[in-house]
Amino acid sequence: MTSSVSPTLIETAAPTATAEAPFVRTAIDGAVFRIELNRSDARNPLSAEMVTALSKAVDRAEQMDDVRVILFTAAGKAFSAGGDLGNITDRLAVKPGADGRDPIAVGNRRYGEFLSRLAQSPKVTVACVNGAAMGGGAGLVCAVDIAVGSPAARFGFPEAGIGLVPGQILPFVSARVGDQVARRLMLTGERINGVEAHRIGLLDYLAQSEEALPVRVQEVLEFVVATAPAASVATKSLLAQARPLSAQPHEALKNYLDAASVKFAQQMRSEAVEGVTAARERRPARWNVGAGLPPLAAN
Known part of the structure; x- marks a missing residue:
């Protein structure tokens, strides 16, 4: 692959x-x-303010046509x-609103909404896991398209051990690692x-080591x-449609395959013309020329 990418990812100035x-x-x-999650002093907790900031950042990224990838990193030693x-006493003291809903449930549900929206993003989402990712942090890793880490990364679901449930992240964890592995990790609280x-x-x-993580992510x-940009977006859309089909009647699968064939034809008549030509001519496709990724900013 032809690229002007420097191998010094995450080794320059901060974001x-x-x-x-x-x-x-x-x-x-x-x-x-x-x-970049930027509360290293507290190991980047997923507070209401953090979730709101993450959501706003994803909003901005999705509005930029030139952006192909949303990359999540974290400041400090923990993801x-x-x-x-830390503010559990204050949260318990908040009274239900006019609608009668428990404010703790409302806040918890907000994170699930963020993960659901992230999983449906047309951009490719990637997590660079540089340390511990626990509970909701591990849920974030499970919700992205591609997760990259090093042997030094740590994961765990401590919720049940402290009397909580991993309700909002459970579907994303189960979808990534399978039901039985999710059971094991969530019901034991095991750290891996x-x-x-x-x-x-x-x-x-x-990555082979923590030091090699930046290059692997790059x-x-x-x-x-x-x-190809449009092919990437279309593939993500098809993946989202196909995911539940195994549990659906045959007619649902037939409808999906019908729609997928139309999307395939659309791509064949558009980006694939350039892609196949470039492959035959042993050159980068036009969307990859000059698309080199400059070194990403440092933690």
Whole structure:
């Protein structure tokens, strides 16, 4: 693959501060929109403010036509410690609103809405896991398209151990690692490292070491950016449609395959013309020329 990408990913200046600061920082690096969780002093907890900032950042990324990838990283030694329980006393004291809904349930549901929206994003979403990702943090990793980490990464679902339930993240965890592995991890609270996470499919790519993680992430970003833009968006849409079909009647599968054939024909008549020509001529496709990813900003 022809690329001007430097192998020094995440080794330059920090992401620029934005309106979402101090909870997240963002940077645009070529076709990559980077969102950095930025509460390293508290191990990047998923507070209401953090979730709101993440949602706003994703909104901005999705509005940019040139952005192909949304990359999640984190400041400090942890990716995310999960839900913020430091203010539990204050949260318990809040009374139900006029609609009678429990404000704790409302806040919890907001994170599920974010993960659901993230899973449906037309952009390719990638997580670079540089440390511990617990509870909701692990849920975020499970909700993205592609997760990359190192042996030093740590994952766990401690909710049941402290009397809580991982309700909002459970569907995303189960979809990524399977029902039985999700049962094991959530019902035992077992902590696993990056090697085991890769073995069970929680991580898609495993760097050889923590130091090698930036280069491994850069390679994955190059793979994504080398694909045709419209084909990538269409493939994500088809994946979302196909996911529940195994449990549906035959007619649902037939309808999906009918629609997928139309989408295939549309791509054959558009981007595939250039893609096949470029492959025959042993050159990069036009969407990959000059799409080199500059080094991403440092933690």
